[in-house]
Amino acid sequence: MSETLTSVSRSSVAGLSEESVEDLNEDETSVQDDVQHLSSSDAHPNDVILCVVWKRGMLGAASYSVETSEVSVLADIVDVNPDFNMLKSLYYQVQPSKVVTLYGLAEPFTSAVRALVTPGDEGGSATSGALIFLPSKECKLQACRARVMSLRLPSEPADASEDEHERFLQSVLNLGAETMVTALGTLLRHLDAAWPALSLTAEASAPVLLLTNMLLSDIVTMDAETYEALQVFSHKMHPSCFKMWSPSSDKEGLSVYGLFNRCRSRVGSNFMKVMFLHPTRDVGVLNGRLDVVQFCMQPRSDEVVKNMTQCLKHVRSVAKIVTILSKQNSPVRDWKILHRTIYHLVLLHELCSRYKDEAALFTKIASFEMKALRKVSWCITRIIDFPDSEKQKRLTIQLGIDSELDRKKQEHGGLRNVLSRMAEMELEDLPAYIQTCSTIYVPEIGFLIAVPFWAPNLQDTDLQIPGLEFMFIASEVAHFKSPRCRELDATLGDMMVSIVQHEKRLIRNLVEYVREKIVPLHEMVQLAAELDCLVSMSTVARENGYCRPALRKEQMLEIKDGRHPLQELCIDNFVPNDTCSGGTHSLMKVLTGPNASGKSVYLKQVALISYMAHIGSYVPASSATIGILDHIHSRIQTVESIASQLSAFIIDLQQMSLSLYCSTPSSLVVIDEFGKGTAELDGLALLTACLRHYLSRGSNCPHVLVSTHFHQITTLLPASPLLSFQTLEYVLSKDEDIVCLFKLKDGSVESSFSLAVLEAIGGSKETVQQAAKVLKAFKQATPMVENHQSKISQKKVKYIELANKLLTSELDETLVSVLNKDLNLVSKLK
Structure with a gap:
């Protein structure tokens, strides 16, 4: 780094002004190079190991990130057999590369774990690469508790006694959560055995830099099929067969996450992914996020948001950086990135301090204790000589830090003059046929006299010069050891090696100091990541005309002029529709209408608006009042796979059964054409029975949106204030050509107009006519x-x-x- 970096760091310690943000526009190319250098592996999925244990109805878990050396624990939480919804939510949120559990646990639990890790392979091997079973005898509670108590964190005082160490762990871990302690101890014991193979190093055990908690009690439960059906995420593989299996080959396609991900930092993108996988019921958290989005959308905040984004794009994962720095010969650039990250966090702190009354997140950042960060920043710039490090291609220490090191450098600095005078003295003692020589220093060998060849085709006997010891030849230069060289070896020794080793010791001390401050650094980076995520969401909300949803604890959904966030981007004129459910409106809506009239888009639109409100985002509508939900169930998309060994109809039945079993009055159930995978009468009977079950719950009926082509269902369902029928408007021309208007209204239809739709999309007239004859014969019950x-x-x-x-x-x-x-x-x- 140049001298500018040093001056910048010193000013950051004294306090920064908002005007100084304008001076932060560093060379964009160097910033991008730093990003690529720091982790070309950032695009790769994190290698995360998850350990899960289920005993007496309580689920406990612990995960370890190999990339950041971070351990996350899930305190004991109730998870009901046989669905294990919390287990599924945990798995989709963590997205582990390996899962560890114990032999001897309840069979339904182990079957559920196998189904998650190896779908369609219920009897899969217990020692497969992604699923590992460990003996329960070796991982009993006492053994696991003892392993947990041996855990040492960088934030713990180094001179803590055993009692102080135990109290420290009790302050960061709930040691009374037995299932969680068993899971954490099992994870640590597994890492002890497998760490050399995982890290490809000789380290005895896995380093643990951070310990965080996972929260699932407030999560809005959504299964993987619902995420896929709503296109919250959409991964596209690389078209090249040589790259499609690479970990970084996939990219985000057309999805809600891809739409919102405008984050300027990698940590912001990762935080957004976690947010999307963890929709929450906590109204306080959601309103806090909405306050930040609202502030960023205001025109008066444009300059502030611009300065914030300038700071956020320099923020990197501190845990990963410290992991890199702890390795031998860490590059100079990594230290520059660490310092730049801390510096811009200090700037961000000052910016948010001026607007701390606008949002809870600004208050958190403004009240964050920055003393530790300022100390780390000052130490880095005071100790590391960045300009000299760039020249030397290694880390060097500034003068004035260590007196012994300064003495060595001073002696080494005057070595050039000493060697010049020594070369002159040696030349006087050499034979006359040698016209030139020089004195050099070679690490590990010492000082030598270098004599260029004085004649062609020299023999071994020619290299025997009186008073000198021949050492070696390199590039037609003979190297000798003289008495003066030996004297210098004895007095000065391997000076450069000594300097390098001395500087390495100081760098290791600096790394340990930074590791001690990793917790506040990590917390501040997480706050910056959340801000980056919310600024990105505000940008999308402003561009697409979203509104702030009002969150209520009552059972209600009131959406005016709702739109599908992805569909409206793909067409020129999207027709918005209203949705009213709960309160004075019916809880169950049955949609009938022509094919391709927009029924499926409308169902997904309502589900997505409800989902977006539960991640703290603005929603695509002119106004929206959303009652807090605990589940979003769907029977929209059938994800078939040979590995699952299940037919499409069985998969549909599983999805429907899950919604029937787990739905509550605060759930949203979206059903699109259930029953079409079997005979018409059977499908009609199943759908009718399911809807009757929902209606039989009375006021405990969830929000239910159903689309179907079983038009007879209008006569099979009982009249109820909980039930209403709706359709989407259309117009038939004189030639019976159908024109869909995509506008929702009350009522129902008696035909799907499938023949008109077939003809409209270019079906042959002969096929349409023949189909019409068959349909007529079927309706009149006459044989063909x-x-x-x-x-x-x-x-x-x-x-x-x-x-x-x-x-x-x-x-x-x-x-x-x-x-x-x-x-x-x-x-x-x-």
């Missing part, structure tokens, strides 16, 4: 055999005419006799 008989009668006439011609023509007698024998066929035709 008549048409077939008419074709047969026409064939009969042709055969009879042909036979008569043959019999009346002049034919050979033999042929006539043959024909007469076969006249039975002709008579039958007659």
Whole structure:
């Protein structure tokens, strides 16, 4: 780094002004290079190991990130058998590369874990690469508690006694949560055994830099099928067969996450992914996020948001940086990135301090104790000599830090003059045929006299010079050791090696100091990541005209002019629709209408608006009041797979069964054409029975949105104030061409107009006409055999005419006799 960095860091300690933010526009190319250098592996998925334990109805878990050396724990939480919704939510949120559990746990739990890790392979190997079972005898509670108590964190005082160490762990861990302690101890014991293979290093155990808590009690439960059906995420593989299996080959396609991800930092993108995987019911958290989005959308905040984004794009994962720095020969650039990150966090702190009354997140950042960060920043700039480090291609220490190191450097600095004078003295003592020489220093060998070849084709005997010891030849230069060189070796020794080793010791001390401050650094980076995420969401909300949803604890959904956030980007004119559910409105809506009239888009639109409100985002509508939900269930998309060994209809039944079993009055259930995978009457009966079950709950009925082409269902469901029928408007021309208006209204239809839709998309007229005949015969209960008989009668006439011609023509007698024998066929035709 240049001298500018040093001056910048010193000013950051004294306090920064908002005007100084304008001076932060560093070379964009160097910033991008730093990003690529710091972790070209950032695009790769994190290698995360998850350990889960379920005992007596309580789920405990612990995860370890190999990349950041961070451990996250989930305190004991109730998870009901047989669905294990909390286990599924945890798995989708963490997205582990490996799962560790114990033998001897309840069979339903182990089956659920196998189904998550190896879908369709219920009897999969217990030692497969992604699923590992450990013996329960070796991971009992006492053994796991002892392993947890041996855990040492960088934030713990180094001189803490055993009692102080135990109190420290109790302050960061709930040691009374037995299931969680078992999971954490099992995870640590597994890491002890597998760490050399995981890290490819000789380290004895896995380093643990951070300890954080996972929260699932406030989560809005959504299964993987719902995420996929709503296109919250959409991964696209690389088209090249050489790259499609690479960990970084996939990219985000058209999805809600891809729409919102305008984050300026990698940590912001990662935080947004966690936010999208963890929709919350906490109204305080949601309103806090909405306050930040609202502030960023105001025109008066444009300059502030611009300065914030300038700071956020320099923020990196501190935990990962410290992990890199702890390795030998860490690059100078990594230290520059760490310092730049801390510096811009200090700037961000000052910016948010001026607007701390606008949002809770600004208050958190403004009240954050920055003393530790300022100390780390000051130490880095005071100790590391960045300009000299760039020249030396290694980390060097500034003068004035260590007196012994300064003495060594001073002696080394005057070494050039000493070597020049020594070379002059050595040349006087050399034979006359040697016209030039020089004195050099080679690490580990010492001081040498370098003499260029004085004649061509020198022999070994020619290199024997009196008073000198021949050492080696390099590039036609002979190197000798003289008495003066030995004297310098004894007095000065391996000076450069000593300096490098001395500087390495100081760098290691600096790394340990930074590791001690990793907790506040990590917390501040997480706050910056959340701010980056919310600034990105505000940008999308402003561009697309979203509104702030009002959150209520009542059972209600009131959306005015709602839109699908992705569909409206793909067409020119999107028709918005209203949604009213709960309160004075019915809780169950049954949609019928023509094919391709927008029923599925409308269902997904309502589900997405509800989902977006529960991640703290503005929603695509002119106004929205959303009652807090605990589940969002869907039966929209059937994800078939050979590995699952399940038919499409069985998958549909599983999704429907899950919504029936787990839904509550605060749930949203979206059902799109359930029952089409089997016979019409069977599908109609199943759908009717499910809807009747919801209606039988009375006021405990969830929000239910159903689209179907079973038009008879309007006569099979009981009249209830909880039930209403709706359809999407359309217009039929004189030629019976259908034009969909995509506007929702009350009522129902008796036809799906599938033939008109087929003709509208270019189906052949013959196919349409034949389908119309079949449909007419089916409605009138008349057989279609008549048409077939008419074709047969026409064939009969042709055969009879042909036979008569043959019999009346002049034919050979033999042929006539043959024909007469076969006249039975002709008579039958007659």
